[in-house]
Amino acid sequence: MIPDTRRATVEPYSSSLVMTKKKCNWDADILPASPTKCFQESPVLPRICIAPARAMYVGPGLQLAPHSNAAATIAIALKESFSLRTFKPPSGWSEWRSCMSALIPSETLHHIKSDGPLAFLYLDPVTDRQHPLTQEALDQGRAQLLQMDPKFGIHDAFGAFDIQPQRARDARIQRVVLEIEKRPAAFGRLAEAAELACLSPSRFRARFQVAVGLPFRRYRMWRRMAIVMRAVAQGQSLTTAAIESGFSSSAHLSSAFKGMFGLSASEVIAMGVALDISEDRVEALGSIQVQKK
Structure with a gap:
């Protein structure tokens, strides 16, 4: 089920973040950010950003079918954790695991379940391949992303994970x-x-x-x-x-x-x-x- 995207206020980010609903309305505009607001204080409305061979989705968690993307993908929980499993022959599907952030290699059949908002960063296969990301780097990037203006752009998001385009070799x-x-x-x-x-x-x-x-x-x-x-x-x-x-x-x-x-x-x-x-x-x-x- 797609989460309620009505306006709500959220306490500043912590590991035990809980959404508290106030007086809500159906205005679809994203709340303007103030210098003291972090990303999670605004509703997460679905948007897709495209920047040549990179792409980004930010929005509610969706009931996605298992799929395999051509681009390596960083999945980021914007509130509660998501569940992820991957398929590798001949062993088949892995066990479900709970994640706050994960790097999904290109051409990897995977299945994600989430009741909360997510962000997906799709890496450029040509210029972003040389960025090995540890789980620590993913967690640090997520923490930085959550403190950004809610209207953060795709280049800002990639910058949070310190992913800069590398030289094409050929x-x-x-x-x-x-x-x-x-x-x-x-x-x-x-x-x-x-x-x-x-x-x-x-x-x-x-x-x-x-x-x-x-x-x-x-x-x-x-x-x-x-x-x-x-x-x-x-x-x-x-x-x-x-x-x-x-x-x-x-x-x-x-x-x-x-x-x-x-x-x-x-x-x-x-x-x-x-x-x-x-x-x-x-x-x-x-x-x-x-x-x-």
């Missing part, structure tokens, strides 16, 4: 990554991307996997998801955004989106989620220095 792969941003419906065949990188298809496939940590088609799918959200934020319908981003149909998008995030794109939109693209500067990807090999 100029040829970076060229393809940038072109996906410009032409999301392109590269229907891997050979087209390999040609842009001046590599044979087999060499490109192997080199892309090493540089990004994902197969090319899986990374392309991840980027197309964000591009769909960007288009919807600019007023396009899901169907139009899906076709223009390279999906064969809205049904194709719905199936792929649910497999990656645990619910369909239409379900996300139906939540009344706010889509924030104010920090989405595609040109920033081109400013990252690359090292030629």
Whole structure:
């Protein structure tokens, strides 16, 4: 069940935080922050922020189906803990464990249950791969995030965990990554991307996997998801955004989106989620220095 998002006041953060409901109304605006307010003193309304190959969700815990994301994900409890289990063949599902923060590796089938608000930080597979995060670092990042203005941006959130973009190591792969941003419906065949990188298809496939940590088609799918959200934020319908981003149909998008995030794109939109693209500067990807090999 999606938690009540009506206005409420909350005592300052502590390990035994309890929400106390006061006089509530249905105003959907986030309360303005004062210098003495921490994040948890404002209601958590659903929003998605997109910033090139990074993304962030902040909002109520959802009844997500098991899913596997192309990007490594930091899950953060904004109030009470969430439950997490992961699937690893051949042993199968792990035991449920209670978490306040967790790093979920890319391409890891997992299942999250939460009755409280959460934040998910989706890392850029190209520039954020070199950030090993210990549980101590995750806990420290969470504590810092909880003290921020409730309208914190995606770059502020990543900064709380001290995640700064690293240099892309392969100029040829970076060229393809940038072109996906410009032409999301392109590269229907891997050979087209390999040609842009001046590599044979087999060499490109192997080199892309090493540089990004994902197969090319899986990374392309991840980027197309964000591009769909960007288009919807600019007023396009899901169907139009899906076709223009390279999906064969809205049904194709719905199936792929649910497999990656645990619910369909239409379900996300139906939540009344706010889509924030104010920090989405595609040109920033081109400013990252690359090292030629």
